Amino acid sequence: xxxxxxxxxxxxxxxxxxxxxxxxxxxxxxxxxxxxxxxxxxxxxxxxxxxxxxxxxx
Numbered sequence: 001x002x003x004x005x006x007x008x009x010x011x012x013x014x015x016x017x018x019x020x021x022x023x024x025x026x027x028x029x030x031x032x033x034x035x036x037x038x039x040x041x042x043x044x045x046x047x048x049x050x051x052x053x054x055x056x057x058x
Contacts, residue, residue: 021052
């Protein structure tokens with residue numbers, strides 16, 4: 001699967017950007033309002049890989 005989303009400013013004072021999690025991805029990860037999503041970034045063979053996972057609740 002492939003999804004495209006646009007990054008937008010998180011707010012007027014921060015340099016952070018915000019993206020929207022596509023509904024299909026949220027469904028696959030079982031993410032609901034208030035859940036935390038962790039980005040895992042790996043560099044390998046001059047390529048960058050980003051994966052997402054729902055943070056497990058304690």
